[in-house]
Amino acid sequence: QVQLQESGPGLVKPSQTLSLTCTVSGDSITTNYYYWSWIRQPPGKGLEWIGYIGYDDSTSYSPSLKSRTSISRDTSKNQFTLQLNSVTPEDSAIYVCAGSTIMGATQSSQYEFWGRGTRVTVSR
Secondary structure, rough: EEEEEEEEOOEOOOOEEEEEEEEOEEEEEEOOOEEEEEEEEEOOOOEEEEEEOOOOOOOOOOOOHHHHEEEEEEEOOEEEEEEEEEOHHHHHHEEEEEEEEOOOOOOHHOOOOOOOOEEEEEOO
């Protein structure tokens, strides 16, 4: 079965770049027609979709985060990576990678595969 695992630092300083990697096993990230997303949940708040990279290397980002966000992939490692620039404490959240066959899925019920999530704190 498909499994996702997030990795990256748990603490990032304000104004720096948050970088997280999701390693996918059990299937290729280039398999038709998967879309691989990053989603976050700040403390006490609901899920927020950040963006996706598709099986075809297409990307799409949340309008509210687009100016600071980049999602890329390494097909040789079957990984995709989130970079969020100029972070502030408001970017502190649990970050989760997930997979869906629905392009631009924003509802949790639309995702078939989930990582376990990783907590990122933005603080000095």
